[in-house]
Amino acid sequence: MKRRSFIKKSTATASLLGITVSGMNAMNILDSNTQANMNSFKLNYAPHLGMFKHHAGNDPVNQLNFMADQGFNAFEDNDMKGRPIEVQEKMAKTMANRNITMGVFVAHKIHWKAPNLASGNLDKRQEFLNDIKTSIEVAKRVHAKWMTVVPGHVDLRQNIHYQTAHVIETLKQASAILEPHQITMVLEPLNFRDHPGLFLTESPQAFQICRAVNSPSCKILFDIYHQQIQEGNLIPNIDTCWDEIAYFQIGDNPGRNEPTTGEINYKNVFKHIHSKGFNGILGMEHGNSISGKAGELAVIEAYKTSDSF
Template sequence: MKRRLFIKKTTATASLLGIGITGINAMNILHPNKTTNLSNMFKLNYAPHLGMFKNHAGNDPIDQLNFMADQGFTAFEDNGMKGRALETQEKMAKTMSDRNMTMGVFVAHKIYWKEPNLASGDIDKRKEFLNEIKESVEVAKRVNAKWMTVVPGHVDLRQNIHYQTAHVIETLKQASAILEPHNLTMVLEPLNFRNHPGLFLSESPQAYQICKAVNSPSCKILFDIYHQQIQEGNLIPNIDNCWDEIAYFQIGDNPGRNEPTTGEINYKNVFKHIHSKGFKGVLGMEHGNSISGKEGELSVINAYKESDSF
């Protein structure tokens, strides 16, 4: 098993890379299933994604999931899960179940990055979206997912913003009616103006207003800390103001959209605040690695240990 080879070689690798892995960190990485109860490693449910640890675990998604679990991660997210082969979905679901990992978000539908869909009020675009939500219900059941990401698409420059908002709300109400019987939740993700110019949904207060109008347990907010640092800042107060509509978080430091400790966000304080409010959900690690190769992968693990040590 590749993981076993990794366990044997990690000490030498760490020494060569100049990364200090001592005490509890060394025990967790070198002997993940022997002397330490990793289910209590982190205070929050951080969720890596495929490819984040491929230099240690290899390309096979099952090996990658097992590696994540071996390092103490209790959740996993996969934007592209819907597009994976049914057999792969089933194998991944079984592995997550066996390792007591929570499945996080996957993207529920085609995202319109350059043209309006939900904001336009176009009935055909609405039907397309609702059909994709129905398809995503089956994927969610297969992989034991509770949440799916929804991005309402581009603004419609030919319509007043208030009409656009009404169109989005009506579509999301109809989508919620599909999801509610299955106890599934679509999480609306506001995206920042710099990386994604022209999108309809960009700010947390806007997402909050829409969720209040939809008024369904199946329509909540995905608060992406990276996006909202760029878009609006004032992170902790905005988290507090949106709290009763937030169902999911995603992580990335700014600038760079890499792991915590590489940018300006004080993630230790942000995580401490989220934990203090009793959050039991998933925080997706939707970011890159600031350093390539095995060294970078170990840096990601250590960054989460540091940021979680509040």
């Protein structure tokens, strides 16, 4: 069949099924090659549970196997700490069998509306440190090297510099707990639009804090989606913060969906990160722009496109 005829036929079929052309193109991915690890990515992109549930079902183990079959060699799970121990153990075994590296999970209770780490309150500090201690057991169980930390809401009754000193002191104490286990907490700045009122919002701020803590167990989680909204200038900011970045997360803007759906030139961003020799994880912390199986395959196609530098 000639290429022009094929495109016309595909477009007509997509229209009948209510699928976009991009989604229809993505549906050809699995048909063209059904062998495991059909894709070979240059960077370690990490999907999360639910991203491929229409193909793999709701069982976490089946979802992990599907991810591995598509060539993804990393995985992240914000909610891992809250999962039953037997589920954590099954997931860890599957990741080991399929050579999947575990990425971040959220290490502690995040205070979205009231100050905790910025306040300097000793009870809230202890609550956080206790959460860090219990997260170490989870990290060991699932072989995780990183855990996400969000310092919480600002304290409007205190000068920002006092707040910063309180956060640094708490993170120094947390680092002393984590260092013997070679686990790194990664501080995630979040944008003002989605999360108004939080203490940590910008990469220079996270850089300053990590330099002050001065520990291999306290680094930056550079979420490209959040930082595009908060500050832009992505590649120069990545370069300036580079020595303190341990982990990336991904999401296009607007929409917080897969690359190629928004304004961020992810091919160039990924190329730059790769050129600097990054061998860590880039978490796919975003939604699918298209629902159902077509949307899941469109996500895979988006990463193939963005990784083709």
